[in-house]
Each structure stands twice: as structure tokens, then as C-alpha cells.
Amino acid sequence: MKKAMVFGAGVSGLGGKKLLEKIGYEVILVDDKCAISSGEALNFLDEIEIFIKSPGVPYNDLVLAAKEKKIKVIDEIELCYEYMLKYRNDIKIIAVTGTNGKTTTTTKITELLQYCGYKARYAGNIGVSLGEILANGEELDYVVLETSSFQLENVIEFKPFISMVINLTPDHLARYKDEKEYYDTKFNICKNQNKEDYFIYNVDCPEIIKRRDMIPATLISITKEADKNCDYWVKNGILYNKEGAVLECEKLSLKGQHNLENVLFIVAAAKLCGITNKQLQGFLYHTKPLEHRMEIVLDYGKIRFVNDSKATNIDSSKFAIEAYNGCILICGGYDKGLEWTSLIDLINNHVSEVYFIGDIADELEKRLKKTDFDKDKIHMLHDVKSTLLDIKSRFDKDNKNVVLFSPATSSFDQFKSFEERGRVFKEMVREIFGR
Template sequence: MKNVEQFHGLRVLVLGLAKSGSAAAQLLHSLGAIVTVNDASPDEGNEEVAILRSKGIQVICGGHPIGILDKGFDVVVKNPGIPYSNRVVVEALAKEISVWTEIELTSRISEAPIIAITGSNGKTTTTTLLYHMLNIGEQQPLIAGNIGTVSCSVAEKAKEEQVIVLEASSFQLMGTETFRPHIAVWTNLYDAHLDYHGSSEAYAFAKSAITTNQTQEDYVIYNADQPGLLPYVMDSLAVKIPFSLLGRREQGISADDEQIYWNGEPYVKRSIIKLPGQHNLENILAATAAAILSGCDKTAIENVLSSFTGVRHRMQFVKELHGRKFYNDSKATNTLATKSALAAFHAPMILLAGGLDRGQSFEDLRPYMETVKAVVALGETAGRFAVFAASCGIKEIIHAENVKDAVQKSYPLTEVGDIILLSPACASWDQYESFEVRGDEFIEAVMQLQ
């Protein structure tokens, strides 16, 4: 670790536990900070609370006491999911107390350079692709961030000769001050999480923090096919590396129907790529560019492109049963992701969709519903999705209690050559703890089919 002396004696309030809060609290405590943890949940039976207290860290549970900031904290490190409307966060900002997320800690202590990936969609696939490229290329990568591994814990042990591949959400990036990746990747920009950020502009501005502190020694890889993203990137001081699906470009990485090009020169044939979908080609271009800039061997990149078939819960091929193929796209928590999934296939589909009702429209999906022969609707939006499907001319529409029930009801609707696709277009929280739990139930139900 580097710059650890900056934390000695620092008075820190860690707001919210979960994995990131617990990890940040323990790291800061080990570096000599005076740490207090505050979580709204009760502490009874909470193993994390017991561990923190055993280390001498003060933990206050069961709510946010009035006047908690009167202890004179220098910094608040908050769980990314805690909104900025939270009373403690509002008060901290009013008192001009810095409010960080744990990726700010990561940037401050990491000896290893950081490659950070953000975007409305494609973050996890791009992160995973890049990690595999660097790993096969013997670059000693570490994977961290929104993908499931707490980044400050990874940075604590990272060596100078390694590289951290970090998936960064808008929630995490909003809580940064000095965060500076050597390579920043911005896959795309669509409206998302507006209930958290309040507006499209605020959401985009939060994303742009991935390149705010970069210098001429750094790189930003960005989607050149999205005009709305460009103003945020053009302000960056980093070397700009565009990627595009609209044919050969002389700068950056691009693709046409036959080739991927690097700075206008043929680099690899598209025919070797195993991962389906145009949206995944964007992810491939972004990951490949980052790998090239990291000095990764071309053979390693080709190896991954010719073998990688997807990330769990993201257009994941599950099984073929009697000529029917099952795909798990539980990560599709909005219409944009489901639109990409529908566009990736040309065979007749049975679509399993629905979930948490945030009042969103499904109209974006209409041009992509032509190959859908049947819909199994579930969750809070089942009724609305059924109405939408009927308006698209779909005759077979069935309601299911949950994902397991949806799988069982979908199979009798199929014929040889059909695809059964779980791509909900909604968040999972009406019935499931997470999209991972929802996807796991789909996989288990598919495996139980005879």
C-alpha cells in the first residue's frame, strides 16, 4: 500500500455495513484511523458487527442518531447504495465533510495501476473479458469493484507489478475526489438509476468522474457512437481512444462486418468471436483496446475472443434440451438490456419477463418483439407486461408465480430450434434479493427439466 500515513488519526464515520462498509472500516482501523460505524439495521445476530467490535471499532446500529456528526468526523465513507438524500449524508455535505465510497480508498492506497470500467450496460462483461485477456497474457490482474469483490480489500494486497481491473458504478464514482484510473473505459450512456441521481444530467456527471482526475499520461476508452457521451469525455485530459461499430476508423478501435481494426489496421477477424450480440461487440472492442494499451499479447486476446461465451446472468447459455436453448439474462434489469438480448437472436423466442414495478414503459422493446412467439410474465409488472405483449400481437401470454414456475410453464410452448430467454427488463427486488438469486433459480429450474 502507498500513502497510508494520510489515514493515521483521521476521524472516519463508515455509514452502512455490508461487504464494502465492513472492509473499509477494518482497513481504515488498521491504518490508524479512528473509526465509527453506523448502520440502520439492528446489531442482534450480525456477525460483521461482532467482528468489528472485537477489533475495537465502535459500531452504532439500529438507526442514525441525531447529532452523530457532532463527534467531529473528517470523512464519511458510505455504502454506495445509500442515497444522497440520507439525513446523515445531507448533514455531512452541509458541514463540508468529505463523503467517499470505498473506491476512493482504493485509489489512494493502491500500488497497482487501475483500469476502471463504467457504463449503463456492459460493465461486468467488459470487466470479465479484460480480466481474462490480461490473465492469459500473464499481466497478473486482480478483479474488483461492483463485480462483487470489495476493491479496497484488493488494493490493500496489490503489488506494483499487478493491475486492478475495477468495475465502477455511478453510485461508487459519485463518492470520489482523487480517484484516478490509468485506463478508464466508458462503455455507453443511457438513462438509468434516475430514482437515485434525480436526472439524466446528474447520472451522466456521476459517470464522468471516472476520467475527471486523469492526466495526459492516462487513457480514456469511450463509445464514439453515442453523441450524448462525448461532451463528458472531451473535457478529459487523458489520451482519448474511441471505439465504434460503424466501420473502420483511423483512430482507436473499430469494427465492420468482417474485421476489428486497431488504429485503422486489421487486428482480428470477427469470425473467431464466440460471444453473441451487437451490444457484446461494443464490450469486446472496449476490453480489447484496454488490453492492447496494457501491453497484452495479441495471442491472449484472440484466445479469449474465441472461447468466451458470457458472464453468469448476462446472456449466459445454460443448456440445450431436445433442441431448445435456454439463456439466463437475469442481469437485464431495464429495457435497454432486454432490447440488446432480443436483438442478439434470430430464432423464435419464449421471453420470460417482469419484476419490480418502477412504472417504466416497455415501449422501447416493441421493435424487437417480432421474434418473440410467447411471453411468460411474472412479478409486479406481470399484468402490464402482458398487456404490452398483447399489443405487439403476441398470442401466447401466460402468467407465472415466480421464475421456477415460469420455466415449467415455458417449455410446453416450445418447438425444436426455439430459445427460452429470461430477460426480465425489470429489477428483481419484488421477489428476489438480487438478480443473481433470480438467475440462479432460473438455472436450477432449467437443470431440473426432463
């Protein structure tokens, strides 16, 4: 029997394992916490034909040894694409990447397709394994795939029908040597496309414009500004394409400039799938915002608690901090190697008091104390529960305030994911303030 190795027993790895077993492989699962160790797995490499590396797994000795032995090292999305070429070439892939807005765009494109009668599922970095969906044999017209830079590192043949890079800002610099390497990796999403495929790109993002020559697909351009010659644009509160008005922005249920950018991508993708203006309006005027993104949790008297756990980088937190000017901010978490100056500036300009939590708390406190921010309004409680208990003891519920939980970094120091982090925040808010 053919043998494969899957490194990483998370959602992606287990989905890849299930798909490999469906097509006849014996699979060796490697995970230093819950399966055979990466050190022990070195002894099995000579038996292996294909090696699946989960996105979060580092390039350690096992991965490097597999590459040295010329074993095919790929990620789950590449495995899935090769399977689809052979067995499921009726499914079209819409692939979404970027620094911010991926999950909203991926989710809402999927929901829109379903609203219009298509069989569609989302998968990828959104917490759903494409491998498992394919292994289960679901009948589908579209898969909308959220892809992180980690998932795009080992692309060989992967080629979507539609791809997009929503925006690019610094992130994951603990993984990449610099911003350029991170940005360039994102563009693996389109490297195998041709003129029969489509790439939707954001002309308002300079880093995307710099890489326009890297895109072999037919280009579809979007902008939030009216004075640029694009395929989709906004003028006087109306979203247009070259055929005329598409929808009224004021009626969109997804509010804010960041969501307007997402909507432009959603509309452009929808039009390529044959969706009408009437269908777009029917969906986008009424669809609900995502959990963990500027989500109102509870009103405690005049104090409002907002869960923005999806904000895993500074630029994502920027939208929420500016929207809730004068808020009490809770932020911090895993140290991703980012430059924190812009976050410190945001706190100085838009925050009344701040609570720092997580691994990066000490560094953020040190930086903020070097500015003119009131030292008495900088708090170090390090975890969510202690922070919320302190807020309850210090603030009168009859004084109007917003407590914004917008971490500006990843959750991996204290939580498995931003979803778990957001759920814990909401549970604790309700436990402490909901009585």
C-alpha cells in the same frame, strides 16, 4: 483513536471498513438491517472524521447531516484511491463504466492481463471489494474496476490510468432526476485524469460524443463501423488499429454485436498495457462467455432455456431478445423508473409469448394489452417458479422453442442481485425440467 463511519454493510461497506481498520480507524458500522440504525448513528456524527457511503445507500437524513457537519463523505473507491496514493502507488487502475457491457469488459480485461502474466484483479460493482483486496495486501500490477454511476457520485481525487465509458442508455431514473444527470455522473470516472492518462471512448454513442469536452485525458477512439476515423475499427470482419489488422472477428468466442463493442474496448485497453496481437488472439478466440449473460442452461427436448439475468435494463435485454427471435420471454422485476415503450416494441416484434414477473409486471401487462399483441399469450405468474411450472404444463418438449429469461430491469424486488436471480432460475429449470 480516529473514528470513521461506514453506512451500508454490503460488499463495498465491509471492504471499506476493513481498509479503514488497517490504517488505524475505529469504525462505526451503520446498517438499518444488521448494525446500528441510521437514526441512532446521528448521535455519533460529532466524533467522526470520515464517512463512507455505500453505493446503494440513499441520501437520507444521516448522509445529509454528515455533509452539513462538513464531514468528508466519500465512497469506497475514493477511500481506496487515497490509500493507493499513499501506500500502493505501484498498482495501475483501469476503470470501466457504461450502461451495458461493464462486467464482460471488466472481467475479460482482467483475465487477459492474467493470461499475459500480469498480477491483476477485478473489483468494484462486480461484487468484489477493492477495499478488502488492498487490506489483504495482495501484490498487484493492475486493478480493473467496474464502476457504477452510484460509485462515481462522490469522486474527489480518483484518477485511473485508463478509463472508459462503453455506452450510455437510460437507466436508474428512480435515482436521478433525468437522463442527463445519470450520463454526466458517469463522466466523473475521468474528471481528474490528464494527458498522461487515457480515456477510451465509443464514437458510435451520441451521448458520449456530446461529452467529449468533459474528458481531459488522451483520447483513444473505437467504432464498429469502418467509415469513421478512429484508433480501432472493424471492416469486413477484421478488427484493425492504425498499425494494421489485430484479429478476425469470426474467430471471437464472445459472439454478437454487443460483445464486438466490448472486444474493441478490451483490445484498446490491452494495447495500452503492451499486449501483443498474438496474445490477444490466443485469449479472445477461446475465452468463455460470462455466467448469466445469454447462458444456455438446459435443453428439455427441443425447448432450450437461456439465462440472461445480467440484463438489468431494456437495452441489455434487446440484444438477447433480438438474438432469440420468436422466443418465449420471461421478464420483469424491480421498477427503476424506466420508460417501457421500447421493451413493449421489442416484445411485439420478436416474442411469441411473454411471462411477466416482479413489481413491474402489472405495468408491463397493462401497456402490452394496449397493443395488438395476442392477449392469450400474455401471462402473469409473478415469480420464476410459477412461470416455469406453467411453461412445463403448456408446452410440448418436441416443439422447438427458446425460453429466454431476460428481465430488462433490476432484481431487488425479489432477489439480492442479478447473480442470485440467475442462480435461482437455473436451479429451478434443472429441478423442474431436468428430471
